[in-house]
Amino acid sequence: MTRVAFVKEEELSKEARQAYDNYVAQGKLSNMKQVLLKDYATYDAFMGWYTSWARLVEVVGKRAAMVYAHAISTTNGCLLCSLFFISDLKDLGDDPLALELDDKEQLLVDLGTQIVKDPNAVSDELFSRLRSHFNEVESVVIVGFAAQMKAHNDFNSVLRIDPDARLLPLKDDFKPITWRDDIR
Numbered sequence: 001m002t003r004v005a006f007v008k009e010e011e012l013s014k015e016a017r018q019a020y021d022n023y024v025a026q027g028k029l030s031n032m033k034q035v036l037l038k039d040y041a042t043y044d045a046f047m048g049w050y051t052s053w054a055r056l057v058e059v060v061g062k063r064a065a066m067v068y069a070h071a072i073s074t075t076n077g078c079l080l081c082s083l084f085f086i087s088d089l090k091d092l093g094d095d096p097l098a099l100e101l102d103d104k105e106q107l108l109v110d111l112g113t114q115i116v117k118d119p120n121a122v123s124d125e126l127f128s129r130l131r132s133h134f135n136e137v138e139s140v141v142i143v144g145f146a147a148q149m150k151a152h153n154d155f156n157s158v159l160r161i162d163p164d165a166r167l168l169p170l171k172d173d174f175k176p177i178t179w180r181d182d183i184r
Helices: 013-024 031-036 040-044 048-060 062-075 079-091 104-119 125-135 134-159 165-173
Strands: none
Touching: 013 040, 013 062, 031 040, 031 134, 040 048, 040 134, 048 062, 048 134, 062 079, 062 104, 062 134, 079 134, 079 165, 104 125, 125 134
């Protein structure tokens, strides 16, 4: 159960009210946003994820970006974020539990997994593989997105934000990578 209550309309600041109303009008008021909107500065900082995501898609392509974000989120054990990417991958016709990856996607999975496990242990070999596919600017985009994704994972996990109702039927598809003893 979520550790912080969703924002109440009477609690919204002026800026948060505008964002809230836009999400409601679009039918996109997620559980995470209902918590983030409790503090507009925090919400605003986290919304940079969308800029990072758009740039990642430009650099690696949409499916590869989804595969990368899914690898980061499942390695980090974030139920909410993982379910979003499971949903997205299924919408593409993929089975997130049996993904067929090309070399670039496998590289992104390997990188995302290692960044979560221990960013200080990203090997020269792994980084060389990254650089064989992507230039310096693109490498910054890819690593920068991982940091953004981890921040979202941590926010959702620490506050135990419940999955959105539309994601609940996918809960059995969430298989966190159990590289730590405390993830089950």
